[in-house]
Amino acid sequence: MLRFYSHLQDHAKVVLMYEQMQGCGVRPDAFVYPILIKSAGTGGIGFHAHVLKLGHGSDAFVRNAVIDMYARLGPIGHARKVFDEIPDYERKVADWNAMVSGYWKWESEGQAQWLFDVMPERNVITWTAMVTGYAKVKDLEAARRYFDCMPERSVVSWNAMLSGYAQNGLAEEALRLFDEMVNAGIEPDETTWVTVISACSSRGDPCLAASLVRTLHQKRIQLNCFVRTALLDMYAKCGSIGAARRIFDELGAYRNSVTWNAMISAYMRVGDLDSARKLFNTMPGRNVVTWNSMIAGYAQNGQSAMAIELFKEMITAKKLTPDEVTMVSVISACGHLGALELGNWVVRFLTENQIKLSISGHNAMIFMYSRCGSMEDAKRVFQEMATRDVVSYNTLISGFAAHGHGVEAINLMSTMKEGGIEPDRVTFIGVLTACSHAGLLEEGRKVFESIKDPAIDHYACMVDLLGRVGELEDAKRTMERMPMEPHAGVYGSLLNASRIHKQVELGELAANKLFELEPDNSGNFILLSNIYASAGRWKDVERIREAMKKGGVKKTTGWSWVEYGGKLHKFIVADRSHERSDDIYQLLIELRKKMREAGYIADKSCVLRDVEEEEKEEIVGTHSEKLAICYALLVSEAGAVIRVVKNLRVCWDCHTAIKMISKLEGRVIIVRDNNRFHCFNDGLCSCKDYW
Ligand SMILES: [Zn+2]
Ligand SMILES: [Zn+2]
Numbered sequence: 001m002l003r004f005y006s007h008l009q010d011h012a013k014v015v016l017m018y019e020q021m022q023g024c025g026v027r028p029d030a031f032v033y034p035i036l037i038k039s040a041g042t043g044g045i046g047f048h049a050h051v052l053k054l055g056h057g058s059d060a061f062v063r064n065a066v067i068d069m070y071a072r073l074g075p076i077g078h079a080r081k082v083f084d085e086i087p088d089y090e091r092k093v094a095d096w097n098a099m100v101s102g103y104w105k106w107e108s109e110g111q112a113q114w115l116f117d118v119m120p121e122r123n124v125i126t127w128t129a130m131v132t133g134y135a136k137v138k139d140l141e142a143a144r145r146y147f148d149c150m151p152e153r154s155v156v157s158w159n160a161m162l163s164g165y166a167q168n169g170l171a172e173e174a175l176r177l178f179d180e181m182v183n184a185g186i187e188p189d190e191t192t193w194v195t196v197i198s199a200c201s202s203r204g205d206p207c208l209a210a211s212l213v214r215t216l217h218q219k220r221i222q223l224n225c226f227v228r229t230a231l232l233d234m235y236a237k238c239g240s241i242g243a244a245r246r247i248f249d250e251l252g253a254y255r256n257s258v259t260w261n262a263m264i265s266a267y268m269r270v271g272d273l274d275s276a277r278k279l280f281n282t283m284p285g286r287n288v289v290t291w292n293s294m295i296a297g298y299a300q301n302g303q304s305a306m307a308i309e310l311f312k313e314m315i316t317a318k319k320l321t322p323d324e325v326t327m328v329s330v331i332s333a334c335g336h337l338g339a340l341e342l343g344n345w346v347v348r349f350l351t352e353n354q355i356k357l358s359i360s361g362h363n364a365m366i367f368m369y370s371r372c373g374s375m376e377d378a379k380r381v382f383q384e385m386a387t388r389d390v391v392s393y394n395t396l397i398s399g400f401a402a403h404g405h406g407v408e409a410i411n412l413m414s415t416m417k418e419g420g421i422e423p424d425r426v427t428f429i430g431v432l433t434a435c436s437h438a439g440l441l442e443e444g445r446k447v448f449e450s451i452k453d454p455a456i457d458h459y460a461c462m463v464d465l466l467g468r469v470g471e472l473e474d475a476k477r478t479m480e481r482m483p484m485e486p487h488a489g490v491y492g493s494l495l496n497a498s499r500i501h502k503q504v505e506l507g508e509l510a511a512n513k514l515f516e517l518e519p520d521n522s523g524n525f526i527l528l529s530n531i532y533a534s535a536g537r538w539k540d541v542e543r544i545r546e547a548m549k550k551g552g553v554k555k556t557t558g559w560s561w562v563e564y565g566g567k568l569h570k571f572i573v574a575d576r577s578h579e580r581s582d583d584i585y586q587l588l589i590e591l592r593k594k595m596r597e598a599g600y601i602a603d604k605s606c607v608l609r610d611v612e613e614e615e616k617e618e619i620v621g622t623h624s625e626k627l628a629i630c631y632a633l634l635v636s637e638a639g640a641v642i643r644v645v646k647n648l649r650v651c652w653d654c655h656t657a658i659k660m661i662s663k664l665e666g667r668v669i670i671v672r673d674n675n676r677f678h679c680f681n682d683g684l685c686s687c688k689d690y691w
Contacts (some may be wrong), residue, residue: 006035016041030056034065044069064094071102104133105445124150128157135164140173159191166199174199175208190224197230206238220258225254229262236266241601261289288320296329304333305568308342315349327355328364335368338562338645338672343368363391370399372688373643373670373677397430403677404686406438410447432461437676438448439690441469447621456482460489467497468690472506488517491528495524499531500690507531515547522548522555523648560646571627584630591630592621595660623654625671633665642669649673649691 005013018036021028024526028036033051033570037044048066056062058109063082070079079102083095094118112133128152147153147161164175178196181188193216200208211437211448213231218225223231228247235244247254248263255445267276279660280286280294291314298307311330314322322330327350334343343417344351347365350357357365370377382388382396393416400409409431413423423431428451435444451458459482461533466475475494478555479486493509498507511528525548528543532540561570569578578584592600625646632642662669663683671678679686 002032002035006039011039011041028514029584030059030062031315033059034061037062037065037069042073044073060090064092064098067095067102068098071098072105073490074106076102076106076108088333092120093121093123095666097123097129100126100133101129104129104136108139108244109133109137120647124154124157127151128154128160131157131160135160135167135260138168140168155186155189155192158186159189159195162192162195162199165571166195166202167595169202171199175203190227191589193221193223193227194230197227197234199232201230201237204237204239206240207241207377209238212255224254224416225251225259228254229256229259232259233266236262236269241270241272255291257283257285257287261293263285264290265293265297268293268301271301273297273301273303275397286287286320288323288326291320292323292325292329293331295326295579299329299333299336301337302497304336307333308337310564321353322355324355324357324361326336327357328361331361331364331368335364335371337568338372340369340372340374340643340644341563341566343372345566346403354376358385359385359389359392363389363395366392366399368404370395371672372678373591373672375399375403375405388419388421390416390424393421394424394426394430397427397434401430401434401437401676402672403679404434404437404441406434406443406471410440410443411432413447416518423458428454429457429461432458432465436461436468437687438689441465441468441471456484456487457489459484460493463490463663464493464497467493468500470501472497472501472503476506486513488521489513491517492524495527499534502531504531504537519551520553522553525553526555556648558624558648560628562628562642562644562645564635569628569631573624574622574628575624578627578631580634582629583634584627586627587630587634588621591661591664594664595600595657598619598660598664600660623651625650625654626657629658629669631659633661633667639666642667644669646671646673649675650678655685655689655691659685 001331002014002017005017014035018028018032021032033047033056037047037051044066048069051057051059051062051066063086067079067082070076079099083091083099086095098116100112100119103109103115112130116122116130119126127146130146130639131143131150134140134146143161143164149158150157158177160173162177162181165171165177178188178192178199183190197212200212212234218262221227228251229652232244232251235241244263244266248259251259251691264276264279264283267273267279276294276297280290283290291310295307295314297308298304298310307329311322311326311333314320314326327346330346331343334340334346349355362381365381366378369375369381378396378399382392385392393412396413397409397551398410400406400540413427415433416423416427428447431447432444435441435447436594444462448454448458448462454462459478463475463479466472466478467509479490479494482490489604491513493511495507495514498504498510507528511524514521514524525544529541529544532538532544546555553628557572559570559572561568563569571578575581576585625644628646629642632644636642650671655678656679658669658671658680660683661667662680667681673681673691676687676691
C-alpha cells in the first residue's frame with residue numbers, strides 16, 4: 001500500500017499510513033523506511049534517527065534513501081557523511097548518483113565533476129545528471145559533450161538536453177535536437193512535448209507552431225493538461241488568440257494557475273485589456289505572476305494609472321508580496337505618468353519591504369526619475385549602482401536629451417566607452433537628440449560621423465539638429481542623401497524646423513509628404529496651419545482647416561496634469577470641471593493682469609493653432625497647461641517646484657506666459673510636453689525658445 005501511494009506521489013498519504021501502522025502496533029521493517037523517507041520531505045530527518053535506533057542504518061536501500069534525502073534537501077554535507085561511511089565494496093551506483101545530483105543541486109560543480117570521474121561504474125542516470133547539471137550552470141557546450149558521449153540515452157536524457165537549450169533561450173538548437181531525436185526513433189514523452197512547444201512559443205513563429213501541431217495529430221499523442229497548457233501558450237505567443245482560448249475553454253477543470261496566467265498575458269499582449277481583466281477577476285488562486293502580467297499589461301498598453309491602481313490593490317490585500325518584476329512595471333508606470341510623488345512612494349515601498357533590485361530595476365528607476373523631471377535623482381541612482389549595463393547608460397543619456405543637457409549626454413557616452421561598454425543604436429539616438437535639444441551643431445556632426453552605419457533614426461536626429469539651428473538647406477540635403485526612404489520622423493523634424501524658422505515652402509514640402517504617410521495625424525495639419533498663420537496667409541489656414549474636415553482628421557485633445565495629494569489633476573482647454581475651478585480662474589485673471597503690466601501681449605497666432613474649436617482669444621488664456629499651473633500655484637507650498645505633464649507640444653503663447661509666471665511668482669516650473677522638458681526659471685526656459 002505504501003509503495004502504491006508513493007508511486008502516485010501522494011506523500012501525505014504515505015506518512016498518514018505509517019502513523020496508522022504505528023497505531024496498530026505494527027513494527028515497520030527496513031522495506032518501509034526508504035519509501036517513508038522519500039515521502040516525508042524534511043520530516044525524513046526524524047526517520048533517519050528512527051532508522052539508526054532500529055539498526056536499519058546499514059541496509060543498502062535505507063542508506064540510499066537517506067543520502068538522497070540530504071542531497072535533495074540539504075545539508076549536502078550530511079549526505080556526504082553517510083556516503084563516506086559506506087565501505088567501498090558496498091557502495092552502489094545509486095549512491096554515487098544521489099551524490100552527483102546533490103552536488104549539482106547545491107552548485108558544487110567541481111565536486112560533482114570529481115565524483116563522476118572517480119566513480120567505478122556509471123549508468124544512464126549518472127550521465128543525464130551531468131547533462132542537467134551543466135545545462136543548469138548555462139555551460140551548454142559541456143552539457144552537449146556529455147550528451148554526445150553517453151553510451152546509451154533514455155528519453156529523460158534527451159529531455160535534459162532539450163530543456164537545457166530551451167531554458168537558455170536557444171530555441172533553434174532545441175528544435176534541431178528534437179528533429180534528431182525523432183529521426184533516431186525515440187518516442188517523445190509529455191515532458192519532451194512541453195519543452196519543444198515552449199521552445200517554439202519563444203520563437204513566436206506561427207508556421208512552426210502549425211507544423212508541430214500536425215506532428216502531434218499524426219502521432220495521435222494523448223495530450224495531458226501540461227502539454228495543452230504549453231500549446232495554449234504557444235498559440236498565444238504566435239498571435240492565435242482564438243485557438244488559445246479554445247484550449248483554455250476545453251481544459252475546464254484541468255486548468256491550473258499556469259493555464260490562467262498564459263491566457264491572461266495572451267489577452268494583454270494583443271491589447272485586449274477587458275478580456276484579460278474578466279479572466280483576472282474570476283481566476284481562483286491568483287499568484288504573483290498573475291498580478292505581474294496584469295500590472296505589466298496595463299503599463300505596456302498605455303494605462304499607467306490603472307497599473308498603479310492594481311498595484312495598490314495588490315498590496316492592500318496583503319496576501320502576496322510584490323517581486324522585482326512587479327516593481328519594474330510600477331516604477332516605469334510612474335515614469336510614464338511623470339508622477340514624482342507616486343514614484344517616491346514606490347521607492348519608499350521598496351526599502352520598507354526590502355525588495356532588492358537588479359540592474360533592470362535600477363534602470364527603471366533612472367527612467368522614472370528622468371521622466372518625472374528630476375535628473376538629480378536619476379543621476380544619483382545611476383551613480384549608486386554597483387554595475388551598469390548599456391541600458392543604464394542609454395536611459396540616463398535619453399534623460400539628458402529630453403532635458404536638453406547636451407554636454408552631459410556627450411560626456412556620459414565617453415565615460416561609457418572608457419568603461420568598456422560600446423554605444424549602440426539607442427545611445428547614438430540619445431546623444432544626437434541631446435545635441436539637437438541643446439543646439440550643439442558641431443558636436444552633433446562629430447557624433448553622427450562616428451556612427452559606422454547610420455540607421456534611419458540617426459538621420460532623423462541629424463535632420464532635426466540641422467533644422468533646429470537654422471541650417472535648413474543642409475537639413476534638406478542630408479535628407480536627400482539618405483540611402484533609405486525617409487520616414488515620417490524625418491519629415492516631421494523638417495516640418496517643425498520650418499515652423500521655428502518660418503520657412504513656408506519647406507514646410508509645405510514636408511507637410512505634404514506627411515499627409516501621405518500619416519493621414520490621421522492632426523499634429524501635422526496644425527503645424528502647417530501655424531506656419532501659414534505666422535506668415536499671415538489666412539486663406540491657406542482656412543484651406544487646411546477644410547482639408548482636415550474633409551479627411552475626417554480628428555484633433556487630438558490637449559490635456560495637462562499636475563500631481564497633488566496622491567492624485568493626478570487633469571485639465572483640458574477651458575476646463576471648468578475641477579472642484580477648485582472658481583479659484584483657478586480667479587487666479588488666472590489676476591495673473592493676466594500682472595503679466596500685462598509686465599508687458600505681456602497674447603500671441604494671436606496661437607489662436608489659430610487650434611483650428612477647430614477654439615477661436616476666441618480668451619481661449620488661448622485657458623490652455624490646459626495654464627489651468628494646471630494655476631491649480632498648482634493654489635495648492636502647493638510657496639517656492640515648491642511645479643511639475644506639469646502635457647500630451648502635446650506647448651504653444652508659443654503658453655510658453656511666453658509660463659516664462660513670465662515663473663518670474664512673477666518666483667517658481668521653478670517644469671513642463672514635460674510630448675517632445676521634451678521645459679524648465680522655466682526666473683523668466684527663462686531651458687529650451688532657449690527652440691522646441
Ligand atoms: Zn497654449
Ligand atoms: Zn521651453
